[in-house]
Amino acid sequence: xxxxxxxxxxxxxxxxxxxxxxxxxxxxxxxxxxxxxxxxxxxxxxxxxxxxxxxxxxxxxxxxxxxxxxxxxxxxxxxxxxxxxxxxxxxxxxxxxxxxxxxxxxxxxxxxxxxxxxxxxxxxxxxxxxxxxxxxxxxxxxxxxxxxxxxxxxxxxxxxxxxxxxxxxxxxxxxxxxxxxxxxxxxxxxxxxxxxxxxxxxxxxxxxxxxxxxxxxxxxxxxxxxxxxxxxxxxxxxxxxxxxxxxxxxxxxxxxxxxxxxxxxxxxxxxxxxxxxxxxxxxxxxxxxxxxxxxxxxxxxxxxxxxxxxxxxxxxxxxxxxxxxxxxxx
Amino acid sequence: xxxxxxxxxxxxxxxxxxxxxxxxxxxxxxxxxxxxxxxxxxxxxxxxxxxxxxxxxxxxxxxxxxxxxxxxxxxxxxxxxxxxxxxxxxxxxxxxxxxxxxxxxxxxxxxxxxxxxxxxxxxxxxxxxxxxxxxxxxxxxxxxxxxxxxxxxxxxxxxxxxxxxxxxxxxxxxxxxxxxxxxxxxxxxxxxxxxxxxxxxxxxxxxxxxxxxxxxxxxxxxxxxxxxxxxxxxxxxxxxxxxxxxxxxxxxxxxxxxxxxxxxxxxxxxxxxxxxxxxxxxxxxxxxxxxxxxxxxxxxxxxxxxx
Numbered sequence: 001x002x003x004x005x006x007x008x009x010x011x012x013x014x015x016x017x018x019x020x021x022x023x024x025x026x027x028x029x030x031x032x033x034x035x036x037x038x039x040x041x042x043x044x045x046x047x048x049x050x051x052x053x054x055x056x057x058x059x060x061x062x063x064x065x066x067x068x069x070x071x072x073x074x075x076x077x078x079x080x081x082x083x084x085x086x087x088x089x090x091x092x093x094x095x096x097x098x099x100x101x102x103x104x105x106x107x108x109x110x111x112x113x114x115x116x117x118x119x120x121x122x123x124x125x126x127x128x129x130x131x132x133x134x135x136x137x138x139x140x141x142x143x144x145x146x147x148x149x150x151x152x153x154x155x156x157x158x159x160x161x162x163x164x165x166x167x168x169x170x171x172x173x174x175x176x177x178x179x180x181x182x183x184x185x186x187x188x189x190x191x192x193x194x195x196x197x198x199x200x201x202x203x204x205x206x207x208x209x210x211x212x213x214x215x216x217x218x219x220x221x222x223x224x225x226x227x228x229x230x231x232x233x234x235x236x237x238x239x240x241x242x243x244x245x246x247x248x249x250x251x252x253x254x255x256x257x258x259x260x261x262x263x264x265x266x267x268x269x270x271x272x273x274x275x276x277x278x279x280x281x282x283x284x285x286x287x288x289x290x291x292x293x294x295x296x297x298x299x300x301x302x303x304x305x306x307x308x309x310x311x312x313x314x315x316x317x318x319x320x321x322x323x324x325x326x327x328x329x330x
Numbered sequence: 331x332x333x334x335x336x337x338x339x340x341x342x343x344x345x346x347x348x349x350x351x352x353x354x355x356x357x358x359x360x361x362x363x364x365x366x367x368x369x370x371x372x373x374x375x376x377x378x379x380x381x382x383x384x385x386x387x388x389x390x391x392x393x394x395x396x397x398x399x400x401x402x403x404x405x406x407x408x409x410x411x412x413x414x415x416x417x418x419x420x421x422x423x424x425x426x427x428x429x430x431x432x433x434x435x436x437x438x439x440x441x442x443x444x445x446x447x448x449x450x451x452x453x454x455x456x457x458x459x460x461x462x463x464x465x466x467x468x469x470x471x472x473x474x475x476x477x478x479x480x481x482x483x484x485x486x487x488x489x490x491x492x493x494x495x496x497x498x499x500x501x502x503x504x505x506x507x508x509x510x511x512x513x514x515x516x517x518x519x520x521x522x523x524x525x526x527x528x529x530x531x532x533x534x535x536x537x538x539x540x541x542x543x544x545x546x547x548x549x550x551x552x553x554x555x556x557x558x559x560x561x562x563x564x565x566x567x568x569x570x571x572x573x574x575x576x577x578x579x580x581x582x583x584x585x586x587x588x589x590x591x592x593x594x595x596x597x598x599x600x601x602x603x604x605x606x607x608x609x610x611x612x613x614x615x616x617x618x619x620x621x622x623x624x625x626x627x628x629x630x631x632x633x634x635x636x637x
Contacts, residue, residue, distance in 0.1 A: 015468060027484055037484065157612035159563045161570050162604045165586060169600060173593045264473040271476060272567060286476065287571050290483045302480045309471050 005318055012314040019306050020073075024066050027299045037295040038097055052097055055080040069094075093300035098292060103300035106285060113183055113281035116193070117200055118270055124205035126259075129212030130252065136213065137220035137251075138243070148213065155210040160269050164203045164276035171199060181277045200277045207269050208262070215258055219251035226250065253323055260316030263309055344624035351620020357613035365430045368423035375407055375419055380578060383415030391595065400598030412596045421580040422602060428569075428581040429610060432495045433561035439500025440561075441507050441554050445546060448511020449538050453519060463512065469505030475567050477502050482573040491575045499564050506557070510549050518545045548625045555618030559611040566607050582607050 028034045035053040036044065071077060072092035078085045079095045088095050093103040136148040171177050181199055184192040223229065224247055232242045271283030289297035345351055372378060386401055387393045393413035395401030400409030408418040451462035478498045485494055518524060524541050568574040569583025585603040592599045
């Protein structure tokens, strides 16, 4: 197991290094004039363009530029702003000349919004998703099961931006049950925080849920057919205990890895949710950076998202190996 | 494809008994017709896609279409666009063209890349297999929409957008097909007919093309049928986020993003594109599930969601 873990983590580190090189080269090699993109399309002046060209070291060979970027990631770097220099502390993901702020700081500022959104929604989709899936398995072939199956298929066909728009239209415009969501920090007013996030939470949870319903239904059906459940029933254990203590454990362990592997889908959904509801999180930052063509922010975000995904996948593999010993042996 | 081989007939027979799949196929067929005949149907309606109709929107109320249901009438089947008064049916039909064109081309790119990589991994050396499998794992784990979003920033505006979208979505989304093609190749390469071909002197390329490739058809078609609706969602999402096709070309995602300003005054402008996306994704998903069950009743469901 230890050997497997070491190999797996080493592999992940190699992937991260290669990925950073590919992303850096792609985004700084492909455009005709990267300095122009770093500087921005609308807000750029010729003076600033010259400063940025020098500051990015575009006169240096590409491998040196990438090397400076890597050093910045590990040790931080100084970024020349013409007369003055700015220090971008490690891990330096880059510096936005449009916002005159380190990219990492911009991301950290928006983290509470995206964090609140995803954590709150995760509570909903895990509890309801698993609950409905298990219920559907226990009522297999009855009307509950059929309804759930149809809803899951329908749910998979509705993209999150449509669910979100319809929810906004119905609950905020027509019924006026809640005002249009705005961001209120948790430490400022917990009640307003929750009230503003309730609709985004439900929408994000509804979109993510179908997969969890399917997985927990399938897992439950599989476990219920196993010998140890028959044995438990044969011993005369009450059904509540058979399900709650014995079946549930076996049925839900695949969900641990699903949750870790699902990061990509969740990141995508939260980007879309944030732009539907106008929440100032990381997703909105991504969309804004793309619209303003703010290259350092785009590159920083891509690298960070890649990092999160590689790390989560590695964790998922290790967890899976810990649950199922056959994986690490082979 | 016109020759009715027994395998194809069995497939059709199975597919036809699945009511949901047949419904999906019929609706999907109608959507394809709508896309193909968009200019003809618009001409039949007596309208065109770009004419402004200032007389059909109420400028006193900010440009809301005059008349019930967003100005629906015999002249304008789906009403008109708020503010400009452009014919909505024409724009929705063009949206169908964009949606299906991008989704189908992206699927073709994904399948092509996936099959090539899968064959190379399954037939190549151990090292090649390890590297390609790892690459495919990474490609599967990465969020296509977010990376397309990022990639679209650095591409100049001169490149035609639908083509660009198809290539970007396709190039980022080949991982799943590669995994399936590799698995199938691995199980086929040990079979007797492949060994026989090798013994009779066939080279690696010939074995891949003549012996393995036909065996990949069923699982790859099954997977592609389910990739298509995912690509429809991806295109709509990218257009919704403002990096898809550019005006004056219209797309459903783009309509949905402008529709947010017309929530209260023009409900139809929100509901029509939303319904079109829903209908397209649902019909192709139902059809894809039907194809999957008809080709191989044992496999488990493969659908994953994009956004």
